[in-house]
Amino acid sequence: xxxxxxxxxxxxxxxxxxxxxxxxxxxxxxxxxxxxxxxxxxxxxxxxxxxxxxxxxxxxxxxxxxxxxxxxxxxxxxxxxxxxxxxxxxxxxxxxxxxxxxxxxxxxxxxxxxxxxxxxxxxxxxxxxxxxxxxxxxxxxxxxxxxxxxxxxxxxxxxxxxxxxxxxxxxxxxxxxxxxxxxxxxxxxxxxxxxxxxxxxxxxxxxxxxxxxxxxxxxxxxxxxxxxxxxxxxxxxxxxxxxxxxxxxxxxxx
DNA sequence: ATGGCAATAGAGTATTGA
Numbered sequence: 001x002x003x004x005x006x007x008x009x010x011x012x013x014x015x016x017x018x019x020x021x022x023x024x025x026x027x028x029x030x031x032x033x034x035x036x037x038x039x040x041x042x043x044x045x046x047x048x049x050x051x052x053x054x055x056x057x058x059x060x061x062x063x064x065x066x067x068x069x070x071x072x073x074x075x076x077x078x079x080x081x082x083x084x085x086x087x088x089x090x091x092x093x094x095x096x097x098x099x100x101x102x103x104x105x106x107x108x109x110x111x112x113x114x115x116x117x118x119x120x121x122x123x124x125x126x127x128x129x130x131x132x133x134x135x136x137x138x139x140x141x142x143x144x145x146x147x148x149x150x151x152x153x154x155x156x157x158x159x160x161x162x163x164x165x166x167x168x169x170x171x172x173x174x175x176x177x178x179x180x181x182x183x184x185x186x187x188x189x190x191x192x193x194x195x196x197x198x199x200x201x202x203x204x205x206x207x208x209x210x211x212x213x214x215x216x217x218x219x220x221x222x223x224x225x226x227x228x229x230x231x232x233x234x235x236x237x238x239x240x241x242x243x244x245x246x247x248x249x250x251x252x253x254x
Numbered sequence: 255a256t257g258g259c260a261a262t263a264g265a266g267t268a269t270t271g272a
Contacts, residue, residue, distance in 0.1 A: 009271085010261055034271085036262075061262050062270070107271055115270095147272070166272060199272070202259035213272075245260080245272080 001096065001253045002027040005143035005216055006237075007104070007199075007246035011035040011066070014244055015043055021237050022050060027250060028070045029095055031102035031143040035064035042066070057088045065091040065102045065144075083125035090126075092133070098224065099137030101130070103144035108165040116165060119147070123174040131181055140221040142183060145246065147215050148175045150185060154214035156197065166213060183219035186231035186251040198233050199246045207238050218251045227253045 004027045008014040011032060022030070030052075035042070037058045047054045051070055057078040058064035065088060067073065077092040079085055089104040103126070108119035134140055148171045152158035161167045179185070187196070197212025206212065220228055230252040238247045 013261070034261095109270080109272085164272095201272070204258055206259090215272075242260090 002029075002250055003098075003100070003141055003143065003218065003253065004030040004248050004250040005033070005102070005145070005218060006030060006248040007033040007145040007216060007244060009034050009036075009244040009246065011037055011043065011064075012041070013242065015046060017237055017240060017243065019046065019050060020240075021234075021248065022052070022068075025234065025248070025250065026051075026070075029100055030068045030248070031091075031100065032066040032068070033064075033089075033102070033104035033145045034062075035066050036061060037064055055091060055093055057091045059086075059088045063088045063104055065089060065104050067091055067093050067095075067100060067102050069093075069095050069100075071096045080125055080129045082129045083122060085122070089122075094137070098139045098141055099133060101133065101140070101142040101144075103142060103146070105145060105147045107147050108171070111163065111165050111168050120170060120174065123171075123177075127174070127177045127181065130178060130183065134181055134183075134221060138221060138223045140183070141224055141251075142178070142219040143249075144217070145215060146175060146217050148172060149213045149215050150175055150217075153194070154197070156195065156211045156213070161213075166215060178219060182222050184222070184225040186218040186220050186225070186228050187214070187233070187249065189225060189228055190231055196233055198249055200238065202245055216246055216249050218249055220251070224253060229254055
């Protein structure tokens with residue numbers, strides 16, 4: 001069983017990339033963020049045609065999340081019931097006995113900005129909700145764009161980024177509070193290459209210079225962490241023409 | 255210190271992302 005997450009930065013623009021990637025990487029489940037599509041525009045037929053059932057929660061212009069699955073999808077939930085949010089950032093579903101949560105954590109823009117305050121409130125409510133989900137679903141996987149680099153080794157230049165949004169102590173503490181629930185970063189369950197990132201700035205040849213951040217994560221409950229045999233970041237799609245600024249992260253479960 | 259690139263909405267340029 002392979003599960004993946006990818007911030008596609010507009011599914012309308014990136015659908016060809018997604019289809020090409022799935023053709024070579026036929027994962028069982030993939031969580032998408034920043035679809036930027038209203039639900040009436042979601043490419044259901046195109047994805048059904050390549051064997052995926054789809055569920056989605058979108059809005060105009062911004063945000064939007066989706067789960068694609070080769071297995072039947074049940075008990076779909078949109079948004080965090082503990083946090084009234086007009087922005088479409090969370091989608092959960094039960095697939096193959098697992099509870100899959102697809103999350104697009106707010107960016108935060110700048111430390112202490114209104115958007116940062118919203119990010120921190122969002123994360124606190126997310127933690128509270130995941131605590132209840134863990135009780136209900138011991139087999140829980142939380143995949144998405146967290147917009148937080150957990151440690152300095154997840155940042156290309158920690159000095160340049162120090163104290164900034166995505167790496168600030170409060171954001172890292174919020175991410176650590178998810179770990180405290182028992183959710184484990186699948187990527188760090190294994191030996192990994194140094195300077196592994198999942199996002200690179202479009203500007204200044206960020207990808208070629210590997211000026212990136214590791215901000216897309218797959219968090220696994222203890223039961224799933226025990227069943228995880230690999231977790232990798234696939235840089236290939238970032239090399240394609242007109243890429244998303246994020247690349248897919250994939251976990252393999254027995 | 256700023257903008258650099260990309261996508262969207264919508265028709266020049268503002269907003270957001272990270």
